[in-house]
Amino acid sequence: MSFQVTVQPSGHQFTCDEGETILTAAIRAGVGLPYGCKNGACSSCKGKLVEGSVTHGPHQERALSAQDESLGFSLFCCARPNSDVIIEAREVAGIGDFPVKKMPVRVAKLDKVADDVIILSLQLPANDRLQYKAGQYVEFMLRDGKRRSYSMANAPHKDEHLTLHIRHMPGGLFTDQVFSTLKERDILRFEGPLGTFFLREDSDKPIVLLASGTGFAPIKAIVEQLEHAQSARPVTLYWGGRRPQDLYMDELCKTWAQSLPNFKYVPVISNAQPEDHWSGRTGFVHQAVIDDQPDLSGYQVYACGAPIVVESAQRDFVAKCGLPEDEFYADSFTSAADLATVQ
Incomplete structure (x- = not known):
């Protein structure tokens, strides 16, 4: 079973499969709903549920409070439709410009620039290019299906490698690896580009x-x-x-x-x-x-x-x-x- 999602005011429509979140379906359809963490911990994807019903999965109270929900707000990263729905959201232009890819990358260099920060430089496949907007992020695909997100720290035109800034979180599944066992030439896998945080170049505002x-x-x-x-x-x-x-x-x-x-x-x-x-x-x-x-x-x-x-x-x-x-x-x-x- 699937449900239809209609976005106001744009009128864009897409299909959401049973058990799928509205945000996941929107990303798959190339519809630019704003989002950040995708895990219910921030409120970047919060919008209005105009018509229909959803069931919210786990999320932080600060991202969507019970009062917010009673007022008709929804957190689209963890909202699964129970029917066709109409939502209200400020869409992000250009989010579908570049394809989201899964790709292997090779560790080119690890530079420790502070006691708890490493700049991780990654070599992309020679026959593949990651197109992205300055400000977006990638998700590393780790064991047991877990993922960790890091923003690209260089603009798309800049440098030979893709660079990320990794802060050590003791006990962290990924950062412990980066600060202890990860070495040059190791292979990692990630998916990207993701996120709607990027420079809006159609404005002249300071x-x-x-x-x-x-x-x-x-x-x-x-x-x-x-x-x-x-x-x-x-x-x-x-x-x-x-x-x-x-x-x-x-x-x-x-x-x-x-x-x-x-x-x-x-x-x-x-x-x-x-x-x-x-x-x-x-x-x-x-x-x-x-x-x-x-x-x-x-x-x-x-x-x-x-x-x-x-x-x-x-x-x-x-x-x-x-x-x-x-x-x-x-x-x-x-x-x-x-x-x-x-x-």
Whole structure:
């Protein structure tokens, strides 16, 4: 049995098989519903259920509360239709431009750039090319059907290899492997490109880029894409970490600030210690944006990092700074620990 899903206001329709989530069916059909984690841990795919009924699988309360559901909202990554449905969602143009592929990749290099961060460089097959948009991610296919997601840290035109920034999560199925047994020439498999977090190039609005920790990876790709396009849009990058060493490519950001026109870099540290001798900005990284840019009504914001950072930024930028809700683009870096709290 299958059900028909109709998306408003576009009128796009696609078929959802029994037991399949609306998001999975939309991706298969090339319909650009917004999404992030695909696991019920963020709220990127939340939309309105206009007609019909669905059953929601496990998800975090913060992504879809009982009150949200009572008001007719749905989390499409874990919503399985019980009938034909009509949904309301802001579709993402261009999401179907490039095919989603499964492919083997060879480890070309592992560079440890901080105690808990490795830059993983991957060699793609010689006869295959991964087309993607700056900001998107891939999913590694691991044993027992498990998957782990990482954003591409270089723009599509940049570098010979595909690069990813991997932060060590002790006990993590994939990161323990990366930091202990993975070596050059090992073969991994992934699927991609995925995600609706990418640079919107059809606008001339000034941009605020907000990153925490390794959320810098897709932000780096976006900066490289802007540079490649010779964009004249004003860009300010705010990168936050607990300690200065968390800003593991600080020198690159300073180089951008010196070489790229209309580009500013603001590093922000939340937990500097006396031995760090930190004299720069302190506190929460999204608060630094509010202090500097009290009026965001004419901006686009791209935010990536820990869920608490992304959620706080979205809430406060819209409520306090007048940022249009549809000009906030985000990717929450949900870890396996985050997903463990999905209910």
